[in-house]
Amino acid sequence: MQNIETTVELPAAPSFGARLSGNIKAFLDGDVFYSFKRSPVTIIAFVVTMILFFCAIFAPWVAPYDTYNIAGLNLMDAFRPPAWVAGGDATFLLGTDDQGRDVLSAIIFGLRISLMVGFLGVLIAAVVGTILGLISGYFGGWIDALIMRIADVQLTFPAILIALMIDGIAGAVLGRAAHAESKLAVLVIAIAASLWVNFARTVRGSTLVEKNKEYVQAARVIGIHPILIMYRHVLPNVMGPVLVIATLSLAIAIITEATLSFLGVGVPVTNPSLGTLIRIGNDFLFSGEWWMTIFPGVALVILVLAVNLLGDWLRDALNPKLR
């Protein structure tokens, strides 16, 4: 039965390169790119996000100092204020922390950890949530009722509380030594567990709509396996909302990670994220070393704000009602 489909598609299929350039051209002519061009705020948000991503990915080459190299630290350099403040040193643009680490480099490496945890958390949440949403919407019945009841129950608790509890439970289950080693994995799972519900509910809603359309009915009539229908026909049509939620979830995930790290249950000090840096700096707030807290904080806010703006724009751009 599948042969019918492939034989219809095959003669028309151009080479991969031609298809790609065709896709890019279609994208540049499309509504989404048009609304992107028309929104200066979105363009700025996009550029800022890309710069931050670039810094994070190429941190070892972008950062002026390697903050992981303890031998390179000099305690004589500790507590330097930013370069433009009296007593500042031009070689440490944003100052140094209590161990003589360059704050700018620490931020760039911290950005890396924050984004990595955020991305992994959202990725797991999106995959799990989308699969459960598809199953829930497509099959209905008791499995739908079960998944949606779990989602209802979980939605009544804020993400941060769920993540905190999962971290606490992991600490109890694994014991303290093992927990310290698996800290990052636990953090990613905790964030994913607090975010999957949004994906599942949205995908379920879209699936319920798509499932009764004629093309799905037709696919079902010719006997295509339900899993294949979901993957090949329903999934591409629910990807828009998933992309929007993923973007907005990334902002939430980054904030959740930073908050947990700030509370001391997240990323360990040996491998600091932005939240960990803020927590370390917070200890020196009262002695006047404000730069150790404020600059990682500013980096965090810029990142979250840019991602939020992109998410807001994407939601409006992909919403057919607003076109």
Next chain:
Amino acid sequence: MIDFIAQRMIQAVFVMLVVALISFSLFQFVGDPINNMVGQEATEAQREALREQLGLNDPIPIQFVKWVGNAMQGEFGISYRMGKPVDQLIAERLPATLELVFLSAILALAIGVPMGVYTGLNRYSWLSRVFLTISLIGISLPTFLIGIILILTFGVWLGWLPTFGRGGTVDLGGWQTSFLTLQGWSHIIMPAFTLALFQLTLIMRLVRAEMLEVLRTDYIKFARARGLKQRSINFGHALKNTLVPVITIMGLQIGALLAFSIITETVFQWPGMGLLIIQAIQFVDIPIMSSYLVLVALFFVLINLTVDLLYYAVDPRLRIERPGPAH
């Protein structure tokens, strides 16, 4: 109506049972509690006697039923770290958190609703744009960072406000309150504002969106045609109709305030429940963790139930669907 309430009740009981099961199972991961309680030289017979006395030899389901029974009477065991009964620890900490949450909710409503009304009525004024920009930044600023910025500004640089603890409290029959002394107020205002800011922006955006929607409706046009005063249209007709979703969201957000109070309390070293649970998680203090889980779940379930019922009571449209005999 009865169906609806019964369904919600069953769901609430189900949630509580699941949470209780999770909380109870936490205890199964920490090894034999007897080792913590007796000395090295205790004989096997003594251990066995203690085990029998504590009911640890009972089958797990029986232990669970007993544990739920104790929890219902407010007995959650003894903290591993502090050696005090958990219910006593919680009773000491609860007033601090509840006062903080209460003041934050009031602040969020008292500032958020007028801002929302203003931005809804004057869509294109420059002040509305300022409010909306602030709200976007407010949503992107994590709670703990707001607290740090406030501490740095008002505590460290200006030196106007104290930065940690509750300061002077007055004992009202076992309830320590901050609201009766000036010093107490000076301690609570920064944490309360920190906690309120996110909810404030949320309420503002919600009221604005609702106002924009309501102002387009026919009955507002009709009220204008009747020559009613602008003021009475805006507040008597428009605002009144936006309040149903605001009440709902605010009810649900009280739960979120409780959760976020954990962060605020850590930043300001506020001696409430949040600080208790953070320390418990760091030290894997299971009795406190499990009882906090149960207590918070109870709060959330009660709030959700109340909001559902309130919604039903406030919005007549929900009742029309099935006309029954008058109550």
